[in-house]
Amino acid sequence: MSKTFSKSDVASHNKGDSLWIVVDDDVYDLTKFQDEHPGGKKILTRVAGKDASKQFWKYHNEGILKKYKPSLQIGSLDTKPKSEPKPEPTPEPSRTYAAPQPTKETKQAVVPPTAQEEAEALEPFGDLIPFGDPSWYQGFHSPYFNESHAALRAEVRQWVESEIEPNVTEWDEKKEVPGEIFLEMGRRGYLAGLLGVHYPKEYTKNSVKSVSPEQWDLFHEMIITDELSRVGSGGFVWSMIGGFGIGGPPLIKFGKKALKDRIMPGILTGEKRICLAITEPDAGSDVANLTCEAKLSEDGKHYIVNGEKKWITNGIWCDYFTTAVRTGGEGMNGISLLLIEREAGGVSTRRMDCQGVWSSGTTYITFEDVKVPVENLLGKENQGFKVIMTNFNHERMGIIIQCLRFSRVCYEESVKYANKRRTFSKKLIEHPVIRMKLAHMARQIEASYSWLENLIYQCQKMGETEAMLRLGGPIAGLKAQSTLTFEFCAREASQIFGGLSYSRGGQGAKVERLYRDVRAYAIPGGSEEIMLDLSMRQSLRVAKMTGMKL
Structure with a gap:
């Protein structure tokens, strides 16, 4: 049980040899941290024994608190309100979609939802910043998501917020994510769910805690990628699913059985890459x-x-x-x-x-x-070109999901910063020009995300050949749309943050990092120019085949 302290207890630890502070009613012992503090000891000495919440949030973001809280927090003030833990959402098998390609054994087990169940809104989730999360996170109705998706969302977000986000900046600077994190992806069953096919339980003993293999669909896959992307680091997301998500599908779809039996188990656990x-x-x-x-x-x-x-x-x-x-x-x-x-x-x-x-x-x-x-x-x-073309749809959908979440990260960080930064005697959010920037970011994100949901649904309903033929054009178009949206949001967020988005680390860390990542999304998987041309050529060609009248 967490220790509690009075304000006078904290006030007595106001010297260099015993330095405590309070942030948001939690007590931190910074005595041994003073030499590591990037701002130097003097800044900490000024707030020793005091409530430093205002000073902390002026210069730091939430990620810094998450990173150091486990090692530096020693308790809370005795005046801090007690919060009741929220129960974790649990999946309801009676409200699930069938997997894209159910096996004979699973066809009987999956019960499709009724129209009323599909329309029922899920409980609000997250910080509830308008447009900071997809609308179905915020109590809006959706035909695509059910309780199993909500349960997976909560599971992934808890892991990412506690174990990943506090360390992403450090990993990015070192240019490598610890191998243990990739192994954990395997242990949690996430790797097996990122191949664009039914959940391959025949090759792994691991499974996702909140979703059974029989329930798995393409929206579950989307949620994993989307929630991983909330850390605001293309390097981290690519380290986890970049090579795996595009190198694995051709093997499981087109490899000979003996080859798959030998290779798949190792890559699904994360022991092999x-x-x-x-x-x-x-x-x-x-x-x-x-x-x-x-x-x-x-x-x-x-x-x-x-x-x-x-x-x-x-x-x-x-x-x-x-x-x-x-x-x-x-x-x-x-x-x-x-x-x-x-x-x-x-x-x-x-x-x-x-x-x-x-x-x-x-x-x-x-x-x-x-x-x-x-x-x-x-x-x-x-005949490998056909295999490569089949793989492109899956690769581009992954890029789209990441880009749109990165766009939301830029938007969400901007909203949070604009509500605490003051200029000309006003908060930034009170300036019409800032609200206009946020509005333009939000309209592009929401429009693009709605297109994404529709295309995932089409991928789920169509066979692979039909999807490759009919969806290649729209997916190429959305790939360009999402990377342009990402670039726009990264720029506007940078303008809102000003100099903080130009220096690495600190409050603008995510925006600075994502701005560097923009070109890694606009070019790979098909450049924007090629994607836009392909979207028209492919769509017109298919339309002629299916009876377009001009």
């Missing part, structure tokens, strides 16, 4: 012109791979590389997809320093006479 290796120094969005070569050995048992890959997310840590290679002639009809294993030898990786996403492990890879068993072919020889 996988990434996607498509881009080359001279072939980015123009995938059909890649040159990394794979030739059959004389005995026909192996492909011998030679070539280079560039800007490969997570590559420096990976054991497996889902790799696009040229096995045939020029163009798209000569491309195959191979699962290359690092332990085969001939694979060298080196870290690339980039503008943003520092902790994502961006990598330059060289393959030199790498022997790859023919059993590691994903799909059919010379």
